Amino acid sequence: MIMTITITQPSRRLPTMTAAGFRRGLVAALPFLLSNGAAGLVMGLTYKGLGLGASHAILFSLLVYSATAQAITLSMWASPLPVAAMVVACIATNSRYLLMGAHLRQLFGGLAPRKILLSLFLLADASWLMTSSDADRNGPDAGYLLGSSIPMAIGWVGGTALAYAAPLATNGPLKLAAALLPTMFIATLLPSQWKNAASPWPWLISAVVALLVSHFVDPSWSMLIGGGCGTLVSMMERTDA
Structure with a gap:
Protein backbone atom coordinates (compact mmCIF):
# COMPACT_ATOMS: atom_id res chain seq x y z
CA MET A 1 0.00 0.00 0.00
CA ILE A 2 1.58 3.27 -1.12
CA MET A 3 0.27 6.52 0.25
CA THR A 4 1.55 10.08 0.28
CA ILE A 5 0.11 12.33 2.98
CA THR A 6 0.62 16.07 2.91
CA ILE A 7 0.02 17.84 6.22
CA THR A 8 -0.73 21.53 6.40
CA GLN A 9 0.39 23.66 9.32
CA PRO A 10 -2.17 23.16 12.10
CA SER A 11 -4.24 26.02 13.41
CA ARG A 12 -2.78 27.98 16.31
CA ARG A 13 -6.16 28.50 17.94
CA LEU A 14 -6.89 26.65 21.19
CA PRO A 15 -8.65 23.30 20.77
CA THR A 16 -12.25 22.92 21.87
CA MET A 17 -14.96 20.27 21.85
CA THR A 18 -18.37 21.76 21.14
CA ALA A 19 -21.85 20.51 20.34
CA ALA A 20 -21.94 22.89 17.37
CA GLY A 21 -18.76 21.29 15.99
CA PHE A 22 -20.27 17.83 16.52
CA ARG A 23 -23.41 18.77 14.59
CA ARG A 24 -21.37 20.39 11.83
CA GLY A 25 -19.22 17.29 11.39
CA LEU A 26 -22.19 14.91 11.62
CA VAL A 27 -24.12 16.74 8.90
CA ALA A 28 -21.07 17.05 6.65
CA ALA A 29 -20.39 13.31 6.87
CA LEU A 30 -23.96 12.05 6.34
CA PRO A 31 -23.27 11.07 2.69
CA PHE A 32 -20.80 8.50 4.02
CA LEU A 33 -23.73 6.54 5.44
CA LEU A 34 -24.50 5.53 1.86
CA SER A 35 -21.01 5.26 0.39
CA ASN A 36 -19.49 3.41 3.36
CA GLY A 37 -22.68 1.38 3.68
CA ALA A 38 -22.40 0.19 0.08
CA ALA A 39 -18.73 -0.70 0.52
CA GLY A 40 -19.46 -2.43 3.84
CA LEU A 41 -22.25 -4.41 2.17
CA VAL A 42 -19.87 -5.72 -0.49
CA MET A 43 -17.31 -6.52 2.19
CA GLY A 44 -19.92 -8.38 4.24
CA LEU A 45 -21.07 -10.37 1.21
CA THR A 46 -17.46 -11.31 0.56
CA TYR A 47 -17.06 -12.59 4.11
CA LYS A 48 -20.39 -14.40 3.77
CA GLY A 49 -19.21 -16.08 0.60
CA LEU A 50 -16.06 -17.23 2.35
CA GLY A 51 -18.13 -18.89 5.07
CA LEU A 52 -17.38 -16.39 7.82
CA GLY A 53 -20.10 -16.11 10.46
CA ALA A 54 -22.08 -12.89 10.93
CA SER A 55 -20.66 -12.13 14.40
CA HIS A 56 -17.08 -12.67 13.24
CA ALA A 57 -17.56 -10.51 10.15
CA ILE A 58 -19.17 -7.66 12.08
CA LEU A 59 -16.47 -7.77 14.77
CA PHE A 60 -13.82 -7.77 12.05
CA SER A 61 -15.26 -4.62 10.46
CA LEU A 62 -15.71 -2.98 13.88
CA LEU A 63 -12.33 -3.77 15.44
CA VAL A 64 -10.08 -3.58 12.39
CA TYR A 65 -12.20 -0.79 10.86
CA SER A 66 -9.96 -0.24 7.86
CA ALA A 67 -11.41 -0.75 4.40
CA THR A 68 -8.00 -0.93 2.77
CA ALA A 69 -6.54 -3.33 5.32
CA GLN A 70 -9.61 -5.56 5.17
CA ALA A 71 -9.59 -5.55 1.37
CA ILE A 72 -5.91 -6.47 1.29
CA THR A 73 -6.54 -9.22 3.84
CA LEU A 74 -9.29 -10.60 1.61
CA SER A 75 -6.92 -10.64 -1.36
CA MET A 76 -4.58 -12.84 0.72
CA TRP A 77 -7.31 -15.24 1.85
CA ALA A 78 -6.27 -18.84 1.32
CA SER A 79 -6.35 -22.22 3.01
CA PRO A 80 -4.55 -22.47 5.35
CA LEU A 81 -4.78 -18.80 6.29
CA PRO A 82 -1.41 -16.96 6.02
CA VAL A 83 -1.92 -15.35 9.44
CA ALA A 84 1.59 -13.89 9.73
CA ALA A 85 1.40 -12.23 6.32
CA MET A 86 -2.08 -10.88 7.09
CA VAL A 87 -1.01 -9.36 10.41
CA VAL A 88 2.05 -7.72 8.89
CA ALA A 89 -0.01 -6.43 5.96
CA CYS A 90 -2.61 -4.87 8.30
CA ILE A 91 0.09 -3.21 10.40
CA ALA A 92 1.88 -1.87 7.32
CA THR A 93 -1.36 -0.63 5.75
CA ASN A 94 -2.54 1.12 8.90
CA SER A 95 0.83 2.65 9.75
CA ARG A 96 -0.34 5.87 8.09
CA TYR A 97 -2.49 6.46 11.17
CA LEU A 98 0.69 7.17 13.13
CA LEU A 99 1.18 10.28 11.00
CA MET A 100 -2.48 11.21 11.22
CA GLY A 101 -2.39 10.79 14.99
CA ALA A 102 0.69 13.00 15.27
CA HIS A 103 -1.12 15.73 13.35
CA LEU A 104 -4.23 15.39 15.50
CA ARG A 105 -2.08 15.69 18.61
CA GLN A 106 -0.86 19.02 17.30
CA LEU A 107 -4.48 20.10 16.87
CA PHE A 108 -5.99 18.63 20.05
CA GLY A 109 -3.02 18.08 22.35
CA GLY A 110 -4.45 20.48 24.92
CA LEU A 111 -7.62 18.42 25.45
CA ALA A 112 -8.02 15.70 28.08
CA PRO A 113 -7.40 12.23 26.55
CA ARG A 114 -10.87 11.01 27.55
CA LYS A 115 -12.39 13.58 25.18
CA ILE A 116 -10.53 12.31 22.14
CA SER A 148 -17.76 13.31 11.16
CA SER A 149 -16.48 9.89 12.24
CA ILE A 150 -19.81 8.45 13.41
CA PRO A 151 -21.67 8.24 10.04
CA MET A 152 -18.62 6.62 8.45
CA ALA A 153 -18.42 3.94 11.15
CA ILE A 154 -22.18 3.29 11.14
CA GLY A 155 -22.18 2.96 7.36
CA TRP A 156 -19.23 0.57 7.27
CA VAL A 157 -20.23 -1.73 10.14
CA GLY A 158 -23.93 -1.44 9.31
CA GLY A 159 -23.29 -2.40 5.70
CA THR A 160 -21.38 -5.48 6.83
CA ALA A 161 -24.29 -6.49 9.09
CA LEU A 162 -26.85 -5.83 6.34
CA ALA A 163 -25.07 -8.32 4.08
CA TYR A 164 -26.04 -11.06 6.54
CA ALA A 165 -29.49 -9.75 7.42
CA ALA A 166 -30.70 -9.16 3.85
CA PRO A 167 -31.61 -12.04 1.52
CA LEU A 168 -28.74 -11.30 -0.87
CA ALA A 169 -26.81 -13.96 -2.74
CA THR A 170 -23.03 -14.00 -2.77
CA ASN A 171 -22.89 -14.80 -6.47
CA GLY A 172 -23.70 -12.90 -9.65
CA PRO A 173 -22.85 -9.19 -10.00
CA LEU A 174 -22.20 -8.81 -6.27
CA LYS A 175 -19.65 -11.62 -6.43
CA LEU A 176 -17.84 -9.74 -9.20
CA ALA A 177 -17.92 -6.53 -7.13
CA ALA A 178 -16.47 -8.39 -4.15
CA ALA A 179 -13.69 -9.85 -6.29
CA LEU A 180 -12.79 -6.35 -7.48
CA LEU A 181 -13.01 -4.80 -4.00
CA PRO A 182 -9.25 -4.64 -3.25
CA THR A 183 -8.58 -3.06 -6.64
CA MET A 184 -11.41 -0.56 -6.21
CA PHE A 185 -10.20 0.64 -2.80
CA ILE A 186 -6.65 1.13 -4.06
CA ALA A 187 -7.78 2.75 -7.32
CA THR A 188 -9.74 5.42 -5.42
CA LEU A 189 -6.47 6.61 -3.86
CA LEU A 190 -4.63 7.09 -7.17
CA PRO A 191 -6.04 10.51 -8.19
CA SER A 192 -5.10 12.05 -4.84
CA GLN A 193 -1.55 10.70 -5.18
CA TRP A 194 -0.92 12.01 -8.72
CA LYS A 195 1.38 15.03 -8.63
CA ASN A 196 3.70 14.84 -11.66
CA ALA A 197 4.97 12.56 -14.43
CA ALA A 198 7.01 10.54 -11.92
CA SER A 199 3.98 9.72 -9.78
CA PRO A 200 3.07 6.41 -11.52
CA TRP A 201 6.53 4.83 -11.06
CA PRO A 202 6.11 3.65 -7.44
CA TRP A 203 2.76 2.12 -8.36
CA LEU A 204 4.11 0.41 -11.50
CA ILE A 205 7.11 -1.01 -9.63
CA SER A 206 4.84 -2.15 -6.83
CA ALA A 207 2.62 -3.99 -9.33
CA VAL A 208 5.54 -5.65 -11.13
CA VAL A 209 7.17 -6.81 -7.88
CA ALA A 210 3.83 -8.11 -6.58
CA LEU A 211 3.33 -10.16 -9.74
CA LEU A 212 6.85 -11.59 -9.54
CA VAL A 213 6.48 -12.48 -5.85
CA SER A 214 3.10 -14.06 -6.53
CA HIS A 215 4.53 -16.21 -9.32
CA PHE A 216 7.91 -17.21 -7.87
CA VAL A 217 7.45 -16.99 -4.08
CA ASP A 218 3.99 -16.94 -2.48
CA PRO A 219 0.82 -15.06 -3.48
CA SER A 220 0.11 -14.33 0.21
CA TRP A 221 3.13 -11.99 0.38
CA SER A 222 2.77 -10.37 -3.03
CA MET A 223 0.81 -7.24 -2.06
CA LEU A 224 2.87 -6.62 1.07
CA ILE A 225 6.29 -6.96 -0.61
CA GLY A 226 5.12 -5.13 -3.73
CA GLY A 227 3.73 -2.26 -1.67
CA GLY A 228 6.95 -2.07 0.36
CA CYS A 229 9.09 -1.81 -2.79
CA GLY A 230 6.82 0.88 -4.21
CA THR A 231 7.03 2.85 -0.97
CA LEU A 232 10.85 2.65 -1.01
CA VAL A 233 10.91 4.00 -4.57
CA SER A 234 8.61 6.85 -3.51
CA MET A 235 10.91 7.70 -0.59
CA MET A 236 13.99 7.64 -2.83
CA GLU A 237 12.33 10.03 -5.28
CA ARG A 238 11.67 12.54 -2.49
CA THR A 239 15.24 12.22 -1.24
CA ASP A 240 16.63 12.92 -4.71
CA ALA A 241 14.34 15.94 -5.02
Missing part, protein backbone atom coordinates in the same frame (compact mmCIF):
# COMPACT_ATOMS: atom_id res chain seq x y z
CA LEU A 117 -10.18 8.54 22.64
CA LEU A 118 -13.51 7.55 21.03
CA SER A 119 -12.77 9.78 18.05
CA LEU A 120 -9.37 8.15 17.62
CA PHE A 121 -10.95 4.68 17.69
CA LEU A 122 -13.36 5.74 14.91
CA LEU A 123 -10.76 7.71 12.97
CA ALA A 124 -10.87 7.30 9.19
CA ASP A 125 -8.94 8.90 6.36
CA ALA A 126 -11.94 10.99 5.34
CA SER A 127 -12.76 12.20 8.86
CA TRP A 128 -9.12 13.19 9.38
CA LEU A 129 -9.06 15.18 6.13
CA MET A 130 -12.41 16.83 6.91
CA THR A 131 -11.32 17.72 10.45
CA SER A 132 -8.03 19.19 9.24
CA SER A 133 -9.87 21.34 6.73
CA ASP A 134 -12.47 22.45 9.29
CA ALA A 135 -9.72 23.33 11.78
CA ASP A 136 -8.22 25.73 9.25
CA ARG A 137 -11.60 27.47 8.85
CA ASN A 138 -13.11 27.32 12.34
CA GLY A 139 -10.31 26.30 14.68
CA PRO A 140 -9.62 22.80 16.05
CA ASP A 141 -12.87 21.34 17.37
CA ALA A 142 -12.77 17.73 18.57
CA GLY A 143 -16.55 17.67 18.38
CA TYR A 144 -16.28 17.94 14.60
CA LEU A 145 -13.89 14.97 14.49
CA LEU A 146 -16.30 12.81 16.50
CA GLY A 147 -19.34 13.97 14.55
Whole structure:
Protein backbone atom coordinates (compact mmCIF):
# COMPACT_ATOMS: atom_id res chain seq x y z
CA MET A 1 0.00 0.00 0.00
CA ILE A 2 1.58 3.27 -1.12
CA MET A 3 0.27 6.52 0.25
CA THR A 4 1.55 10.08 0.28
CA ILE A 5 0.11 12.33 2.98
CA THR A 6 0.62 16.07 2.91
CA ILE A 7 0.02 17.84 6.22
CA THR A 8 -0.73 21.53 6.40
CA GLN A 9 0.39 23.66 9.32
CA PRO A 10 -2.17 23.16 12.10
CA SER A 11 -4.24 26.02 13.41
CA ARG A 12 -2.78 27.98 16.31
CA ARG A 13 -6.16 28.50 17.94
CA LEU A 14 -6.89 26.65 21.19
CA PRO A 15 -8.65 23.30 20.77
CA THR A 16 -12.25 22.92 21.87
CA MET A 17 -14.96 20.27 21.85
CA THR A 18 -18.37 21.76 21.14
CA ALA A 19 -21.85 20.51 20.34
CA ALA A 20 -21.94 22.89 17.37
CA GLY A 21 -18.76 21.29 15.99
CA PHE A 22 -20.27 17.83 16.52
CA ARG A 23 -23.41 18.77 14.59
CA ARG A 24 -21.37 20.39 11.83
CA GLY A 25 -19.22 17.29 11.39
CA LEU A 26 -22.19 14.91 11.62
CA VAL A 27 -24.12 16.74 8.90
CA ALA A 28 -21.07 17.05 6.65
CA ALA A 29 -20.39 13.31 6.87
CA LEU A 30 -23.96 12.05 6.34
CA PRO A 31 -23.27 11.07 2.69
CA PHE A 32 -20.80 8.50 4.02
CA LEU A 33 -23.73 6.54 5.44
CA LEU A 34 -24.50 5.53 1.86
CA SER A 35 -21.01 5.26 0.39
CA ASN A 36 -19.49 3.41 3.36
CA GLY A 37 -22.68 1.38 3.68
CA ALA A 38 -22.40 0.19 0.08
CA ALA A 39 -18.73 -0.70 0.52
CA GLY A 40 -19.46 -2.43 3.84
CA LEU A 41 -22.25 -4.41 2.17
CA VAL A 42 -19.87 -5.72 -0.49
CA MET A 43 -17.31 -6.52 2.19
CA GLY A 44 -19.92 -8.38 4.24
CA LEU A 45 -21.07 -10.37 1.21
CA THR A 46 -17.46 -11.31 0.56
CA TYR A 47 -17.06 -12.59 4.11
CA LYS A 48 -20.39 -14.40 3.77
CA GLY A 49 -19.21 -16.08 0.60
CA LEU A 50 -16.06 -17.23 2.35
CA GLY A 51 -18.13 -18.89 5.07
CA LEU A 52 -17.38 -16.39 7.82
CA GLY A 53 -20.10 -16.11 10.46
CA ALA A 54 -22.08 -12.89 10.93
CA SER A 55 -20.66 -12.13 14.40
CA HIS A 56 -17.08 -12.67 13.24
CA ALA A 57 -17.56 -10.51 10.15
CA ILE A 58 -19.17 -7.66 12.08
CA LEU A 59 -16.47 -7.77 14.77
CA PHE A 60 -13.82 -7.77 12.05
CA SER A 61 -15.26 -4.62 10.46
CA LEU A 62 -15.71 -2.98 13.88
CA LEU A 63 -12.33 -3.77 15.44
CA VAL A 64 -10.08 -3.58 12.39
CA TYR A 65 -12.20 -0.79 10.86
CA SER A 66 -9.96 -0.24 7.86
CA ALA A 67 -11.41 -0.75 4.40
CA THR A 68 -8.00 -0.93 2.77
CA ALA A 69 -6.54 -3.33 5.32
CA GLN A 70 -9.61 -5.56 5.17
CA ALA A 71 -9.59 -5.55 1.37
CA ILE A 72 -5.91 -6.47 1.29
CA THR A 73 -6.54 -9.22 3.84
CA LEU A 74 -9.29 -10.60 1.61
CA SER A 75 -6.92 -10.64 -1.36
CA MET A 76 -4.58 -12.84 0.72
CA TRP A 77 -7.31 -15.24 1.85
CA ALA A 78 -6.27 -18.84 1.32
CA SER A 79 -6.35 -22.22 3.01
CA PRO A 80 -4.55 -22.47 5.35
CA LEU A 81 -4.78 -18.80 6.29
CA PRO A 82 -1.41 -16.96 6.02
CA VAL A 83 -1.92 -15.35 9.44
CA ALA A 84 1.59 -13.89 9.73
CA ALA A 85 1.40 -12.23 6.32
CA MET A 86 -2.08 -10.88 7.09
CA VAL A 87 -1.01 -9.36 10.41
CA VAL A 88 2.05 -7.72 8.89
CA ALA A 89 -0.01 -6.43 5.96
CA CYS A 90 -2.61 -4.87 8.30
CA ILE A 91 0.09 -3.21 10.40
CA ALA A 92 1.88 -1.87 7.32
CA THR A 93 -1.36 -0.63 5.75
CA ASN A 94 -2.54 1.12 8.90
CA SER A 95 0.83 2.65 9.75
CA ARG A 96 -0.34 5.87 8.09
CA TYR A 97 -2.49 6.46 11.17
CA LEU A 98 0.69 7.17 13.13
CA LEU A 99 1.18 10.28 11.00
CA MET A 100 -2.48 11.21 11.22
CA GLY A 101 -2.39 10.79 14.99
CA ALA A 102 0.69 13.00 15.27
CA HIS A 103 -1.12 15.73 13.35
CA LEU A 104 -4.23 15.39 15.50
CA ARG A 105 -2.08 15.69 18.61
CA GLN A 106 -0.86 19.02 17.30
CA LEU A 107 -4.48 20.10 16.87
CA PHE A 108 -5.99 18.63 20.05
CA GLY A 109 -3.02 18.08 22.35
CA GLY A 110 -4.45 20.48 24.92
CA LEU A 111 -7.62 18.42 25.45
CA ALA A 112 -8.02 15.70 28.08
CA PRO A 113 -7.40 12.23 26.55
CA ARG A 114 -10.87 11.01 27.55
CA LYS A 115 -12.39 13.58 25.18
CA ILE A 116 -10.53 12.31 22.14
CA LEU A 117 -10.18 8.54 22.64
CA LEU A 118 -13.51 7.55 21.03
CA SER A 119 -12.77 9.78 18.05
CA LEU A 120 -9.37 8.15 17.62
CA PHE A 121 -10.95 4.68 17.69
CA LEU A 122 -13.36 5.74 14.91
CA LEU A 123 -10.76 7.71 12.97
CA ALA A 124 -10.87 7.30 9.19
CA ASP A 125 -8.94 8.90 6.36
CA ALA A 126 -11.94 10.99 5.34
CA SER A 127 -12.76 12.20 8.86
CA TRP A 128 -9.12 13.19 9.38
CA LEU A 129 -9.06 15.18 6.13
CA MET A 130 -12.41 16.83 6.91
CA THR A 131 -11.32 17.72 10.45
CA SER A 132 -8.03 19.19 9.24
CA SER A 133 -9.87 21.34 6.73
CA ASP A 134 -12.47 22.45 9.29
CA ALA A 135 -9.72 23.33 11.78
CA ASP A 136 -8.22 25.73 9.25
CA ARG A 137 -11.60 27.47 8.85
CA ASN A 138 -13.11 27.32 12.34
CA GLY A 139 -10.31 26.30 14.68
CA PRO A 140 -9.62 22.80 16.05
CA ASP A 141 -12.87 21.34 17.37
CA ALA A 142 -12.77 17.73 18.57
CA GLY A 143 -16.55 17.67 18.38
CA TYR A 144 -16.28 17.94 14.60
CA LEU A 145 -13.89 14.97 14.49
CA LEU A 146 -16.30 12.81 16.50
CA GLY A 147 -19.34 13.97 14.55
CA SER A 148 -17.76 13.31 11.16
CA SER A 149 -16.48 9.89 12.24
CA ILE A 150 -19.81 8.45 13.41
CA PRO A 151 -21.67 8.24 10.04
CA MET A 152 -18.62 6.62 8.45
CA ALA A 153 -18.42 3.94 11.15
CA ILE A 154 -22.18 3.29 11.14
CA GLY A 155 -22.18 2.96 7.36
CA TRP A 156 -19.23 0.57 7.27
CA VAL A 157 -20.23 -1.73 10.14
CA GLY A 158 -23.93 -1.44 9.31
CA GLY A 159 -23.29 -2.40 5.70
CA THR A 160 -21.38 -5.48 6.83
CA ALA A 161 -24.29 -6.49 9.09
CA LEU A 162 -26.85 -5.83 6.34
CA ALA A 163 -25.07 -8.32 4.08
CA TYR A 164 -26.04 -11.06 6.54
CA ALA A 165 -29.49 -9.75 7.42
CA ALA A 166 -30.70 -9.16 3.85
CA PRO A 167 -31.61 -12.04 1.52
CA LEU A 168 -28.74 -11.30 -0.87
CA ALA A 169 -26.81 -13.96 -2.74
CA THR A 170 -23.03 -14.00 -2.77
CA ASN A 171 -22.89 -14.80 -6.47
CA GLY A 172 -23.70 -12.90 -9.65
CA PRO A 173 -22.85 -9.19 -10.00
CA LEU A 174 -22.20 -8.81 -6.27
CA LYS A 175 -19.65 -11.62 -6.43
CA LEU A 176 -17.84 -9.74 -9.20
CA ALA A 177 -17.92 -6.53 -7.13
CA ALA A 178 -16.47 -8.39 -4.15
CA ALA A 179 -13.69 -9.85 -6.29
CA LEU A 180 -12.79 -6.35 -7.48
CA LEU A 181 -13.01 -4.80 -4.00
CA PRO A 182 -9.25 -4.64 -3.25
CA THR A 183 -8.58 -3.06 -6.64
CA MET A 184 -11.41 -0.56 -6.21
CA PHE A 185 -10.20 0.64 -2.80
CA ILE A 186 -6.65 1.13 -4.06
CA ALA A 187 -7.78 2.75 -7.32
CA THR A 188 -9.74 5.42 -5.42
CA LEU A 189 -6.47 6.61 -3.86
CA LEU A 190 -4.63 7.09 -7.17
CA PRO A 191 -6.04 10.51 -8.19
CA SER A 192 -5.10 12.05 -4.84
CA GLN A 193 -1.55 10.70 -5.18
CA TRP A 194 -0.92 12.01 -8.72
CA LYS A 195 1.38 15.03 -8.63
CA ASN A 196 3.70 14.84 -11.66
CA ALA A 197 4.97 12.56 -14.43
CA ALA A 198 7.01 10.54 -11.92
CA SER A 199 3.98 9.72 -9.78
CA PRO A 200 3.07 6.41 -11.52
CA TRP A 201 6.53 4.83 -11.06
CA PRO A 202 6.11 3.65 -7.44
CA TRP A 203 2.76 2.12 -8.36
CA LEU A 204 4.11 0.41 -11.50
CA ILE A 205 7.11 -1.01 -9.63
CA SER A 206 4.84 -2.15 -6.83
CA ALA A 207 2.62 -3.99 -9.33
CA VAL A 208 5.54 -5.65 -11.13
CA VAL A 209 7.17 -6.81 -7.88
CA ALA A 210 3.83 -8.11 -6.58
CA LEU A 211 3.33 -10.16 -9.74
CA LEU A 212 6.85 -11.59 -9.54
CA VAL A 213 6.48 -12.48 -5.85
CA SER A 214 3.10 -14.06 -6.53
CA HIS A 215 4.53 -16.21 -9.32
CA PHE A 216 7.91 -17.21 -7.87
CA VAL A 217 7.45 -16.99 -4.08
CA ASP A 218 3.99 -16.94 -2.48
CA PRO A 219 0.82 -15.06 -3.48
CA SER A 220 0.11 -14.33 0.21
CA TRP A 221 3.13 -11.99 0.38
CA SER A 222 2.77 -10.37 -3.03
CA MET A 223 0.81 -7.24 -2.06
CA LEU A 224 2.87 -6.62 1.07
CA ILE A 225 6.29 -6.96 -0.61
CA GLY A 226 5.12 -5.13 -3.73
CA GLY A 227 3.73 -2.26 -1.67
CA GLY A 228 6.95 -2.07 0.36
CA CYS A 229 9.09 -1.81 -2.79
CA GLY A 230 6.82 0.88 -4.21
CA THR A 231 7.03 2.85 -0.97
CA LEU A 232 10.85 2.65 -1.01
CA VAL A 233 10.91 4.00 -4.57
CA SER A 234 8.61 6.85 -3.51
CA MET A 235 10.91 7.70 -0.59
CA MET A 236 13.99 7.64 -2.83
CA GLU A 237 12.33 10.03 -5.28
CA ARG A 238 11.67 12.54 -2.49
CA THR A 239 15.24 12.22 -1.24
CA ASP A 240 16.63 12.92 -4.71
CA ALA A 241 14.34 15.94 -5.02
